[in-house]
Amino acid sequence: MEAYLIEEMAAEAGFTKAKVIKVEQLVFNADFRRYCEENLCGNYGDNYSCPPDCGTPAQMEARAREYENALVFQTVCEVENMNSQEELAGLKKEHNKRSRAFIRRLKEAGLTGLPMLAGPCDLCRPCRREKGEDCAYPEQISSCLSAYCVQADKMAEACDMIYWGNGRQISYFSLFLYH
Structure with a gap:
């Protein structure tokens, strides 16, 4: 599927901006693992979907580099109160919900690949890992950009996307890596 068609699909799905870049343009920084x-x-x-279960930074980068293309899609949100964790969590949850639905659409259109979302998997709350049970959705699990140690500011720059807003905006990113 042509990149411009995928980008158009992302716009139709409600994302602020989408761009296909080469995976080789992504910058991985293993030092970011300390934040996790x-x-x-x-x-x-x-x-x-989180460390240490998802893999080491080297394993995560190697997994990502198996793909050729990276669809980066973004939601830029106006925020009432940047100090409200409840508001920010709600906006991120909505972005991830839309991301999952969009990724399902991509897969239905025949694209297979590796998704990365804005934050940890939240399909089960709490995650079954806490109880020592197997993952309920192993085919849908997706780690976040942070777990992959993707340097999001460099990624946004490569895509001509907003990373730092105007103090009243926040950007959430998802990726879908494919061949």
Whole structure:
């Protein structure tokens, strides 16, 4: 499928902007793994899509580099209160919900690939990992850009997308890597 058609599909799905780039343009920085290890989001070791279960930075990068193309799609949101974790979490959840639906559409159109979302998998709350149970959705699980150690500011720059908003905006990114 042609890149421009995929980008048009993303616009129709409600994303602010979408761009297909080569996976080789993505910058991976293994130093970012420390943010996961600090466990600020509370998912380290408690979510199958997160470290350490998802793999080492080297394994994650190798998995991503198996693909040729990266569809980067973004939602830019106006925010009432940047200090409201509830508001930010709601906006991210909506972005990820739309991302999953869009990825299903891509797969229905015949594209197979590797998804990355804005934040950890949240298909089950709490993740079954916490109870020592197997993942309920192994075919849908997706790790976040942070777990892959993707340098999102460089990615946004390569795509001519907003990374830092005007103080009242936040950008959420998802990727779909494919051949």
